[in-house]
Amino acid sequence: MTDETTGNSDPFAAFLDYQGRSLQEIWDQFTPAARKDGDAPGAVAWGDMADWADAGRKLQAMWLEFMSGAGAPAGGPAPFDPAQFMLMSQGWMEAAQDGLAAQARLAEDGVKLWQGLLGASVAQTGAEPELPRKDRRFSDPAWRNNPAFALLHQTYLMLAEYFVSAAQRVEGVDPEKKEQLVFATRALVEAMSPDNFLLTNPVVLQRTIDTKGENLVKGMRHLIADLTRGQLTHTDPDAFRLGENIAITPGKVVHQTPLFQLIQYSPSTKEVLETPLVIFPPWINRFYILDLTPKKSFIKWAVDQGLTVFVVSWKSADASMRDVVWDDYIRAQIEAIDVVRERLGTKSVHAIGYCVAGTTLAATLAILARRGEADRVASATFFTAQVDFEQAGELRNFIDDGQLEMIGSLAQDGYLDGRYMAATFNLLRGRDLIWNYVVNNYLLGEDYPAFDLLHWNGDVTNLPAKWHAAYLRDLYQGNKLVVPDALEADGTPIDLTKIETPIYIQAGREDHIAPAASVWRMTRHVRGDTTFVLAGSGHIAGVVNHPDAGKYQYWTGDTTAVSLDDFVAGATEHKGSWWPHWRAWIEGLGGKMVAAKGRRVPGGNGDKVIEDAPGSYVKAR
Known part of the structure; x- marks a missing residue:
């Protein structure tokens, strides 16, 4: 599937591109050169402009250094989780294309519509609204207290239900292909969730304002480290040592x-x-x-x-x-x-x-x-x-002939890099094992927890x-x-x-x-x-x-x-x-x-x- 804005056939790469453009928009807003004298900084108080400018310089420097190749892993691109895996899974992504094209455009237009509301000044009612759809991704009061964000995530949940239901109702296809279509639909709607994006997540926006952009700087460090490592990080990589605090039975x-x-x-x-x-x-x-x-x-x-x-x-x-x-x-x-x-x-x-x-x-x-x-x-x-x-x-959903052929092409020197298998299992629970960490690690800039089971989960084998x-x-x-x-x-x-x-x-x-x-x-x-x-x-x-x-x-x-x-x-x-x-x-x-x-x-x-x-x-x- 191709993103019409970027021309990119990799959905996760398109996601990264969108996040990058969002960062640029924020950078343009808090960079003094981007404003005429006397311009107000907008609906939010941007704080000390020196701090914002410093955060912007850090973001720009880190990304330019990585893109120049200084942070790239030896031996070429690594199978980043889940970007490269999405390419590997082109078979079921293509299977979903025909059935989802119209719905995807509808969702994109809907999300853009509600993003436009973010530029307007919306009065706070003071009362937390009762919303028809519940989802723990939107449990923070910020998603409910602001009507724009309440409408945004409720619209998303409504469309997500529609997409999955439509895929389940598809007729005239092989049962296995239909199962692939439903799986692909769920994966796509999870990727499209407004909490995954900087400008449509009120919790991230507030954190960005509170920290003067330092959460994005920290998140960029996490992102670059994962791109270099070729794998999404779930836990503190330095918290556990084999034979020292895990695997210590004599x-x-x-x-x-x-x-x-x-x-x-x-x-x-x-x-x-x-x-x-x-x-x-x-x-x-x-x-x-x-x-x-x-x-x-x-x-x-x-x-x-x-x-x-x-x-x-x-x-x-x-x-x-x-x-x-x-x-x-x-x-x-x-x-x-x-x-x-x-x-x-x-x-x-x-x-x-x-x-x-x-x-x-x-x-x-x-x-x-x-x-x-x-x-x-x-x-x-x-x-x-x-x-x-x-x-x-x-x-x-990952074992039709086309996917087996793709997997075979990824096996260099007679073995399959374990990061692809890790990406497979992560994608089975994408909401919990991919997008949850995209939000926490890259957008909120949270510290990694010390969790032995997640450490094991990321310790891949070929x-x-x-x-x-x-x-x-x-x-x-x-x-x-x-x-x-x-x-x-x-x-x-x-x-x-x-x-x-x-x-x-x-x-x-x-x-x-x-x-x-x-x-x-x-x-x-x-x-x-x-x-x-x-x-x-x-x-x-x-x-x-x-x-x-x-x-x-x-x-x-x-x-x-x-x-x-x-x-x-x-x-x-x-x-x-x-x-x-x-x-x-x-x-x-x-x-x-x-x-x-x-x-x-x-x-x-x-x-x-x-x-x-x-x-x-x-x-x-």
Whole structure:
């Protein structure tokens, strides 16, 4: 789609251009040379003109320095989030073009109309009006107390509802294309919100007046830093250090390959369950989502529950991994299982797979079963993992043929820059993870918060291009994993119906990445004893929910129910974390306790290890 004013085909670049022109308008107003002698500064008191002029000079100098190339990242433009990603998503943007062209012009004209009201002097009524539409983006009283801004945001909300409704009513198109159209419509109307723009956000205008433009100077520093970094910043980048205040559970790296490091954590109890636990986190993120601060760490909690815990730390892809495919990750899981068994002299392990690593664990179990080696895994737990992708949710909007081709073109040197994947997940929740930060970081000039989960969210990993393309094509597009023997790995056909291992499945009620209805479908494809638990919250908070926090809830019920809706209808709600329920399930599978000594203590007498946890792979960029 092309912005008719600028001719720019990138919506976010057009947004930046508009913001830049808004800055120029303000600069022109408070620069003395822009006014004739005796001119009033306008409807607002501009304060000390020296301060305003200084702010303007800072803005101009920073932007000119960046545009001259002094701040540009080495190796060319970075995949700024979300600007470059919008280009990558040209497929569904074009799909939306025909259906939205008239509406977009209507919205643009409407916004311009209400922007014109800002130049008029509007009397304050003193009474806060009762408005028909509520939205937390406009919760500040400034959006209601001034009639112009009240009408502006209410008109926007009305048009936004109309756009989405119109997209939902489109007939005569393929259902997947219609879903893409609705998704694109929501993304576009969120980008058009008046709170995203300097001259149509009364909170930003007031902050600009109060600080004499210093908020814009600070915001410009944030913007330039993000453009240079190639990624939108959500949290204070200096607040956390791996091994210092996050990922600090004591342990050692006991095994290493070109693809992963295996970390064993030191016991905190005198006795431990004989059968060890090995956790496979997704390689699209860093493993320490399960080892944030001690008060949130699943790993530390599991260690304190008397489990011998191993975790795989995957290597972020580089050029050496250009030929890595799904078979390699399956072989890696089997290798990790065997290393743990041999190291501790146990027959089997309990295994956990999170998200994509859970999908892979299901394939691993099927292969072991086909080979007659299923007894290597005593139980398998799946955190928000899908095997049936028919109802895979909004991520399906990014996997048509045109988008896969575009993604392939972005994979330089055989791997996909993790910033593109981060942009994908951010766009799924654009209002919260993109535009909220555009307003706070760039317009209001707010300081970044220190938030461990957001720090992890921005700590991206690169993906092997061959694996990524095949995964999207075979699973998201083809849904082949649930078709017996439609796929094979490491020379063995994959048939999920061969799996008879005891299974625990956790899904998040509000998960937008692996929807609960999609995760539920695993219960229909495996043959082992299966326990399904529905947790409150989403893809991350639904998993990372320490019992001490006393947050959320979970539901247990009949895993043989026909559908998730039927499960929910008959389920029992329990307050708090589901972790103790899972630990009781593990205990119910049997197994004796043994002394926490010998190689149960990594790095002890005679035990050769590689390095301290969290290891070096998690720190590689």
